[in-house]
Amino acid sequence: MHNTEDVLETYLAQIVGGAPVASADAGLEPMLRVAMRLRQVSSLEPSPASVARIRVALRRVLISDTMVPSPMPRLGLWRRPIMGLAFAMLLLTLGTTSALAAPSALPDSPLYSVRNWREAVQVQLAGSSAQRAVLYATFAAERTTQLHRLAEGGAADPGLVTTLLRDIEDRVHHANQAAHDDGPAARSAVRDLEGQIGNQLTQIQQQGEFSGNAGAQLAQTLNAVQSGQSGEGNSGNSNDNQP
Amino acid sequence: MSISFPDENSASRFVEWLDRARRHDRQAFAQLYDATYRRVFGYLLARVGEQAAAEDLLQEVYLAALQAIEWFRGRTEGEFIGWLLKIAHAKVMDRFRSQYRHPEIQTGDVPPTDVKDPLDAIDQRLRLDEISDALAQLTEDQRNVVLNRMVLGLDLEETSKVMGKNVGSIKALQHRALSNLAKILTPGNEDHA
Numbered sequence: 001m002h003n004t005e006d007v008l009e010t011y012l013a014q015i016v017g018g019a020p021v022a023s024a025d026a027g028l029e030p031m032l033r034v035a036m037r038l039r040q041v042s043s044l045e046p047s048p049a050s051v052a053r054i055r056v057a058l059r060r061v062l063i064s065d066t067m068v069p070s071p072m073p074r075l076g077l078w079r080r081p082i083m084g085l086a087f088a089m090l091l092l093t094l095g096t097t098s099a100l101a102a103p104s105a106l107p108d109s110p111l112y113s114v115r116n117w118r119e120a121v122q123v124q125l126a127g128s129s130a131q132r133a134v135l136y137a138t139f140a141a142e143r144t145t146q147l148h149r150l151a152e153g154g155a156a157d158p159g160l161v162t163t164l165l166r167d168i169e170d171r172v173h174h175a176n177q178a179a180h181d182d183g184p185a186a187r188s189a190v191r192d193l194e195g196q197i198g199n200q201l202t203q204i205q206q207q208g209e210f211s212g213n214a215g216a217q218l219a220q221t222l223n224a225v226q227s228g229q230s231g232e233g234n235s236g237n238s239n240d241n242q243p
Numbered sequence: 244m245s246i247s248f249p250d251e252n253s254a255s256r257f258v259e260w261l262d263r264a265r266r267h268d269r270q271a272f273a274q275l276y277d278a279t280y281r282r283v284f285g286y287l288l289a290r291v292g293e294q295a296a297a298e299d300l301l302q303e304v305y306l307a308a309l310q311a312i313e314w315f316r317g318r319t320e321g322e323f324i325g326w327l328l329k330i331a332h333a334k335v336m337d338r339f340r341s342q343y344r345h346p347e348i349q350t351g352d353v354p355p356t357d358v359k360d361p362l363d364a365i366d367q368r369l370r371l372d373e374i375s376d377a378l379a380q381l382t383e384d385q386r387n388v389v390l391n392r393m394v395l396g397l398d399l400e401e402t403s404k405v406m407g408k409n410v411g412s413i414k415a416l417q418h419r420a421l422s423n424l425a426k427i428l429t430p431g432n433e434d435h436a
Binding site for chain 1 (some may be wrong): 267268270272273275276281282285288289294297298301305306309310371374389390392393394395396397398399407413414417418421422425428429
């Protein structure tokens with residue numbers, strides 16, 4: 001048995017080292033097939049989008065962890081219950097609104113304005129420029145994913161597409177501005193998201209689903225996103241439609 | 244665990260990233276992630292047999308690692324990966340327990356590899372599911388030995404250190420593990436143990 005184990009080890013070392021296994025005795029062949037199949041698993045990688053998504057998620061956690069709390073005046077005892085009540089009402093309002101205005105609300109839905117308002121509140125509550133930058137970029141990325149789905153579904157309303165594209169461009173612009181105010185880490189996080197947005201917009205453009213005004217707006221938005229990625233997007237245009 | 248480094252510089256660079264990450268340095272943790280995610284992903288993929296699930300778990304592993312990095316006391320890449328794999332193992336077990344409580348249909352997503360022939364892709368999809376199911380039927384030591392050797396690419400000595408067993412035991416374990424896997428993965432062969 002020891003000899004068989006040694007022979008098997010010789011072949012396994014070859015497989016791990018990437019060397020071809022020319023021939024093996026019949027008894028070991030099924031084991032070596034399994035070993036080679038397992039070795040192939042190690043060559044599989046997560047999708048680039050997923051790698052980038054995790055990188056952004058990690059930065060977001062880090063940014064919120066390292067946020068310095070703003071100095072707040074100490075509240076008297078009698079004020080605390082009132083502040084608690086106000087905070088609970090705010091949470092209730094945000095929670096209810098979130099349920100009503102799910103991120104899937106599109107510009108042709110009456111809930112889209114509620115979505116914009118909810119995003120504006122989130123931006124206002126953000127504790128730093130870095131958090132604001134990531135929020136803006138995330139809102140743009142969510143809309144881009146929706147646009148991608150619309151393009152795949154076909155027959156999307158051009159007006160809806162144009163509004164969505166303008167809003168993406170606007171949020172990318174604000175993300176770049178906020179990231180510029182913060183520093184390299186925030187810029188890097190925003191660039192990751194812009195990379196995903198740019199890839200999706202390029203795919204949409206290649207599908208050729210949108211023409212006319214929608215097609216022109218698509219080209220303009222893509223250009224704005226790519227400018228942002230290359231660090232030129234801090235002085236881009238804004239239609240002041242931001243949350 | 245003692246995964247070897249190509250040179251001294253990369254080893255000292257890794258120690259520096261670890262030190263900085265413990266002090267909540269964003270870039271340093273991102274460097275640790277970039278240096279290690281492929282191996283952690285390989286482990287997760289082999290365990291769950293599904294690309295999308297492995298990607299979700301990969302995020303959970305690194306978010307958990309980020310929360311706990313200041314308590315990690317290791318100094319090398321090998322120790323860091325060993326620590327990540329412990330977290331990964333816990334996440335996989337949580338997932339299995341959750342599936343047991345809330346069973347759902349498994350789709351067996353095709354991993355996006357550069358497979359040229361569609362038949363190869365189908366073959367790979369089936370075997371990925373099969374492999375993770377077969378691994379689940381091994382003893383823990385048998386499963387760990389094949390994952391360390393074939394998926395993480397550790398050599399015999401490294402596997403021996405990681406698992407705290409002598410080289411002879413590792414050889415015997417991997418022989419039994421691969422023999423059992425071959426029997427499980429061969430249709431009509433049920434006499435594995």
